[in-house]
Amino acid sequence: MDYLADERKKAEFDVDEMKIVWAGSRHAFEVSDRISKLVANDPGFRKDTRTMLARKELFKNTLRKAAYAWKRIHDLHLSEEEASRLRFYVDEPAYTDLHWGMFVPAIKGQGTDEQQKKWLPLAYKMQIIGCYAQTELGHGSNVQGLETTATFDPQTDEFVIHSPTLTSSKWWPGGLGKVSTHGVVYARLIINGEEHGIHGFIVQLRSLEDHLPLPGVTVGDIGMKFGNGAYNTMDNGVLRFDHVRIPRNQMLMRVSQVTRDGKYKQSDVPRQLVYGTMVYVRQTIVADASCALSRAVTIATRYSAVRRQFGSQNGGPETQVIDYKTQQNRLFPLLASAYAFKFVGEWLTWLYNDVTQRLQASDFSTLPEAHACTAGLKSLTTTATADGIEECRKLCGGHGYLCSSGLPELFAVYVPACTYEGDNTVLLLQVARFLMKTVSQLGSGKKPLGTISYMGKIEHLMQSRCTVQKAEDWLKPSQVLEAFEARAVKMAVSCAKNLSKFTNPEEGFAELSADLVEAAVAHCQLIVVSKFIDKLQQDIPGKGVKQQLEALCGIYYLYLLHKHQGDFLATSYLTPKQAALANDQLRALYTKVRPNAVALVDSFNYTDHFLGSILGCYDGNVYPKLYDAAWKDPLNDSVVPEGYHEYVRPLLKQQLHTAKL
Numbered sequence: 001m002d003y004l005a006d007e008r009k010k011a012e013f014d015v016d017e018m019k020i021v022w023a024g025s026r027h028a029f030e031v032s033d034r035i036s037k038l039v040a041n042d043p044g045f046r047k048d049t050r051t052m053l054a055r056k057e058l059f060k061n062t063l064r065k066a067a068y069a070w071k072r073i074h075d076l077h078l079s080e081e082e083a084s085r086l087r088f089y090v091d092e093p094a095y096t097d098l099h100w101g102m103f104v105p106a107i108k109g110q111g112t113d114e115q116q117k118k119w120l121p122l123a124y125k126m127q128i129i130g131c132y133a134q135t136e137l138g139h140g141s142n143v144q145g146l147e148t149t150a151t152f153d154p155q156t157d158e159f160v161i162h163s164p165t166l167t168s169s170k171w172w173p174g175g176l177g178k179v180s181t182h183g184v185v186y187a188r189l190i191i192n193g194e195e196h197g198i199h200g201f202i203v204q205l206r207s208l209e210d211h212l213p214l215p216g217v218t219v220g221d222i223g224m225k226f227g228n229g230a231y232n233t234m235d236n237g238v239l240r241f242d243h244v245r246i247p248r249n250q251m252l253m254r255v256s257q258v259t260r261d262g263k264y265k266q267s268d269v270p271r272q273l274v275y276g277t278m279v280y281v282r283q284t285i286v287a288d289a290s291c292a293l294s295r296a297v298t299i300a301t302r303y304s305a306v307r308r309q310f311g312s313q314n315g316g317p318e319t320q321v322i323d324y325k326t327q328q329n330r331l332f333p334l335l336a337s338a339y340a341f342k343f344v345g346e347w348l349t350w351l352y353n354d355v356t357q358r359l360q361a362s363d364f365s366t367l368p369e370a371h372a373c374t375a376g377l378k379s380l381t382t383t384a385t386a387d388g389i390e391e392c393r394k395l396c397g398g399h400g401y402l403c404s405s406g407l408p409e410l411f412a413v414y415v416p417a418c419t420y421e422g423d424n425t426v427l428l429l430q431v432a433r434f435l436m437k438t439v440s441q442l443g444s445g446k447k448p449l450g451t452i453s454y455m456g457k458i459e460h461l462m463q464s465r466c467t468v469q470k471a472e473d474w475l476k477p478s479q480v481l482e483a484f485e486a487r488a489v490k491m492a493v494s495c496a497k498n499l500s501k502f503t504n505p506e507e508g509f510a511e512l513s514a515d516l517v518e519a520a521v522a523h524c525q526l527i528v529v530s531k532f533i534d535k536l537q538q539d540i541p542g543k544g545v546k547q548q549l550e551a552l553c554g555i556y557y558l559y560l561l562h563k564h565q566g567d568f569l570a571t572s573y574l575t576p577k578q579a580a581l582a583n584d585q586l587r588a589l590y591t592k593v594r595p596n597a598v599a600l601v602d603s604f605n606y607t608d609h610f611l612g613s614i615l616g617c618y619d620g621n622v623y624p625k626l627y628d629a630a631w632k633d634p635l636n637d638s639v640v641p642e643g644y645h646e647y648v649r650p651l652l653k654q655q656l657h658t659a660k661l
């Protein structure tokens with residue numbers, strides 16, 4: 001029985017067409033749909049007991065799944081696209097993520113043609129397994145502060161990789177702890193006593209025969225992490241080198257080279273390309289944020305339609321909690337954000353591919369923008385997604401706290417995204433630097449392009465005032481864009497003015513960093529809003545699909561406007577009356593979306609296996625499933641628990657004795 005059937009009947013749009021919009025294309029939808037069902041129907045990919053497993057058992061099970069996934073990929077001759085979907089629907093972080101997601105891209109991006117020819121075929125066949133070993137115990141954010149050394153020995157034509165201090169121990173790399181045979185290791189290059197900064201080196205860590213660490217290598221897992229199951233399927237590792245020697249040709253030499261006679265040569269490509277793998281992964285993290293958020297929102301929306309509290313009249317049913325305006329005000333902006341992040345993720349993938357093609361043609365002009373966009377959007381989307389998952393847990397009341405709701409593990413596995421690939425605050429400060437540089441160059445005749453082109457309208461934006469007179473005026477895209485542009489430009493200019501009062505710019509930057517972060521957030525929110533609006537300019541087929549997306553877009557920007565109305569009011573773009581009208585329009589959009597809410601989350605097309613949540617299951621049959629699941633908990637294997645006779649019985653006896661006294 002479908003307990004959500006009435007909700008589904010209310011939908012005012014074509015769900016099948018929306019599924020295609022969400023997937024990106026009909027082809028992407030078909031691949032995704034087929035692979036998700038393949039994984040869901042394969043007992044080899046079961047994950048329902050994951051949060052109850054002890055670490056060793058959990059980890060071994062992940063190794064089994066990774067090997068099984070690899071076998072299925074081969075047996076079924078899956079394409080790269082299909083394999084990547086399979087990895088997504090298997091839904092279990094594993095060493096393979098770092099191998100395919102960072103080790104291979106690092107060699108592709110920073111290796112010479114010759115190095116790629118040697119290493120990539122081995123990596124593609126998984127005859128070697130790699131990790132990305134950058135972060136150390138003492139330094140993660142400050143990459144220039146890494147302490148591992150790679151000293152060139154001209155006698156033997158080798159580099160000597162060494163960990164000179166405890167804090168130079170590599171610490172965190174995923175896949176390193178127990179599995180990787182190789183790593184791209186980042187170290188401080190030293191030639192003839194002279195330092196040349198941080199470079200990447202391919203270093204073998206374990207024997208390909210018996211998996212033991214090679215001489216001079218100390219390696220292990222760093223221990224349990226936050227949450228049950230969750231990221232504990234990953235072997236994040238610690239690594240130390242004691243004068244380990246590698247051949248000279250294992251330094252990744254696309255950006256700079258060391259010659260046989262020890263000369264350091266810089267190519268014409270910018271040094272920052274050493275950071276290129278991080279740009280790539282930040283872009284994939286943005287593309288992934290909408291998946292994690294939409295998953296939590298599916299659970300919270302379906303459950304909110306099933307759950308009833310208060311409001312029964314004449315013995316009739318109580319109110320569905322989704323009908324409370326407070327529930328809508330917490331849930332619908334998250335639903336809208338999932339769609340917003342999907343579209344900005346698609347755009348960022350386009351931007352990344354564009355910058356990659358330009359780099360191949362030696363056009364480095366858009367690299368700073370690509371860095372600022374990937375850093376800023378990674379920060380914005382992961383913060384909102386992690387907070388959103390936790391809000392979804394609260395939206396599900398007490399039952400959201402059960403592991404069987406799927407939300408605790410989803411939060412635990414997702415929340416480190418706010419830290420890895422760059423701490424979110426550190427990344428926003430990079431965006432702020434980019435903005436300050438842009439503002440300082442405005443008078444120089446250099447035209448700001450791309451996502452900062454709005455800065456070219458600075459004179460107009462600094463003076464313009466909002467013209468909204470009635471709530472519906474907030475549905476005009478031009479009006480909304482101008483509001484977000486005016487806010488972003490005014491906040492950036494205000495920071496630049498305050499910075500100019502300092503004689504030492506770095507001191508000023510440090511002192512004003514909290515304001516700078518807020519200016520960076522305003523800029524990034526403008527990007528997300530503008531890409532959602534751009535998406536709506538496209539031809540979107542399907543009955544009612546575009547109208548629903550327009551409503552969601554409105555909810556996304558009006559919610560931001562309401563939440564940050566202090567910024568909009570302080571920069572004098574809006575009047576308090578206009579801010580109130582925005583809120584009126586927001587409430588009207590909630591009413592419009594309400595009957596479509598369940599269908600809008602159905603459009604994500606997630607299987608029950610992928611959701612891994614009793615509260616979010618497709619048929620909404622929540623209570624019997626919760627009840628049955630409780631009895632399956634290992635604690636209920638016996639009626640009288642282990643430990644009763646040792647620890648509880650003596651207490652009771654003592655209490656009985658005291659009572660008699």
Ligand SMILES: CCCCCCCC/C=C\CCCCCCCCCCC/C=C/C(=O)SCCNC(=O)CCNC(=O)[C@H](O)C(C)(C)COP(=O)(O)OP(=O)(O)OC[C@H]1O[C@@H](n2cnc3c(N)ncnc32)[C@H](O)[C@@H]1OP(=O)(O)O
Pocket residue numbers: 065066069070083084086087090092094096097098100101102132134135140141142143144174272273275276278279281284367368371419420421422423426430433
């Ligand atoms: C089940 C099995 C199935 C098998 C299936 C097989 C198929 C599978 C298929 C696919 C799988 C794919 C899976 C993918 C999943 C990926 C998972 C990812 C997991 C994540 C793991 C986490 C990894 C990590 O965390 S790695 C470590 C990341 N570390 C950081 O991010 C450090 C952060 N710090 C920095 O980035 C920098 O140091 C900085 C930005 C803070 C800069 O610091 P600073 O010292 O100020 O800067 P400096 O070095 O001096 O440079 C300044 C100039 O450089 C510019 N700049 C900085 N960064 C960049 C950059 N990245 N790009 C371009 N330019 C940059 C900066 O703007 C300055 O420029 P200016 O002009 O001089 O102003």
Ligand SMILES: Cc1cc2nc3c(=O)[nH]c(=O)nc-3n(C[C@H](O)[C@H](O)[C@H](O)COP(=O)(O)OP(=O)(O)OC[C@H]3O[C@@H](n4cnc5c(N)ncnc54)[C@H](O)[C@@H]3O)c2cc1C
Pocket residue numbers: 098132133134135138139140141142171172173174231236416419420421422423424425426429
């Ligand atoms: C699950 C997980 C997986 C990881 N996987 C890998 C991996 O595969 N490979 C790898 O190399 N690394 C990996 N890392 C490491 C990760 O990249 C770093 O932890 C991350 O870059 C943050 O650096 P940090 O730990 O040095 O934080 P810190 O920089 O020490 O941050 C601590 C606090 O200081 C603040 N802070 C730092 N600098 C500044 C500043 N300049 N201004 C203002 N505030 C500042 C931060 O905002 C934060 O609040 C992983 C980490 C995690 C949690």
